[in-house]
Amino acid sequence: MSDIKFEQRKTIEQVEESTELAPKFDQDGLIPVVTTDFNSGEVLMQGYMNEISFKKTISLGEAVYFSRSRKILWHKGKTSGLVQKIKEIRIDDDQDCVWLRVDVQGGASCHVGYRSCFYRSVPFGEKSGSIVLKFEEKEKVFDPKEVYGNAPNPTKL
Amino acid sequence: MSDIKFEQRKTIEQVEESTELAPKFDQDGLIPVVTTDFNSGEVLMQGYMNEISFKKTISLGEAVYFSRSRKILWHKGKTSGLVQKIKEIRIDDDQDCVWLRVDVQGGASCHVGYRSCFYRSVPFGEKSGSIVLKFEEKEKVFDPKEVYGNAPNPTKL
Numbered sequence: 001m002s003d004i005k006f007e008q009r010k011t012i013e014q015v016e017e018s019t020e021l022a023p024k025f026d027q028d029g030l031i032p033v034v035t036t037d038f039n040s041g042e043v044l045m046q047g048y049m050n051e052i053s054f055k056k057t058i059s060l061g062e063a064v065y066f067s068r069s070r071k072i073l074w075h076k077g078k079t080s081g082l083v084q085k086i087k088e089i090r091i092d093d094d095q096d097c098v099w100l101r102v103d104v105q106g107g108a109s110c111h112v113g114y115r116s117c118f119y120r121s122v123p124f125g126e127k128s129g130s131i132v133l134k135f136e137e138k139e140k141v142f143d144p145k146e147v148y149g150n151a152p153n154p155t156k157l
Numbered sequence: 158m159s160d161i162k163f164e165q166r167k168t169i170e171q172v173e174e175s176t177e178l179a180p181k182f183d184q185d186g187l188i189p190v191v192t193t194d195f196n197s198g199e200v201l202m203q204g205y206m207n208e209i210s211f212k213k214t215i216s217l218g219e220a221v222y223f224s225r226s227r228k229i230l231w232h233k234g235k236t237s238g239l240v241q242k243i244k245e246i247r248i249d250d251d252q253d254c255v256w257l258r259v260d261v262q263g264g265a266s267c268h269v270g271y272r273s274c275f276y277r278s279v280p281f282g283e284k285s286g287s288i289v290l291k292f293e294e295k296e297k298v299f300d301p302k303e304v305y306g307n308a309p310n311p312t313k314l
Binding site for chain 1: 160161162163168174175177182189191192197198200202203212214216243245246247248250254255267268271275276277280281282283287288290291293310
């Protein structure tokens with residue numbers, strides 16, 4: 001375990017305008033994380049960290065999330081090989097959200113097999129009725145069955 | 158109010174592999190939203206939508222969030238003029254997160270005055286001690302006092 005220290009949140013000015021790292025974790029002890037590809041800028045995934053996983057990410061230089069479905073620390077890529085190497089970490093104004101810019105080993109981040117989890121777009125400008133999603137990625141980068149075997153699918157209905 | 162229809166979530170295959178829009182809202186009725194600049198790819202902000210604001214965003218083509226601090230629909234830019242014009246909407250694999258790609262009128266998205274809310278980076282590779290944030294944006298794009306006057310600061314400690 002690392003000995004990295006987060007600061008107490010004392011004032012709005014400290015949180016917004018200073019160089020102190022004083023992240024806010026929600027009532028479940030989590031902070032949302034946006035992960036983008038360092039080169040393409042594409043959003044790869046959105047996940048969560050608890051305090052320990054944020055500290056591990058900082059000290060290790062690889063993305064370590066907290067899995068809400070499995071309720072464990074999740075060193076991304078340990079199973080699949082698709083490790084996310086950190087190129088930059090950013091924190092937002094009120095320090096309740098983290099942005100990771102990463103290089104992905106193997107080029108894919110999505111358990112369904114696509115490069116990005118956001119492989120479908122939502123048409124807009126429609127005023128009524130059903131929405132038909134459009135696949136923006138045409139081919140999977142890997143076969144989830146080969147990589148994950150019979151591990152339970154993390155998607156919850 | 159729009160008459161856009163979201164589908165019921167029935168199977169994992171429907172949610173992950175079909176063209177049906179069946180978003181998942183959390184126990185508070187919210188879905189997290191990542192907003193990036195269409196041109197630079199920069200993450201501008203992370204917010205939330207409820208069902209109504211997501212439908213309004215789709216029909217209007219401008220970002221409409223749900224403000225958790227004020228508990229109201231939040232048509233971004235109505236006060237500040239910094240409207241976010243939608244260029245693309247993406248949904249993730251399990252449909253519990255939205256990615257908006259936008260053009261920002263006025264070039265800024267952050268209530269502190271910066272272009273992006275993520276104007277500070279977190280050094281990594283450190284194993285212990287305090288972390289000193291680095292300002293990646295050097296100058297504010299606008300003066301928050303001029304734009305928001307004495308409106309309460311949304312940052313919560």
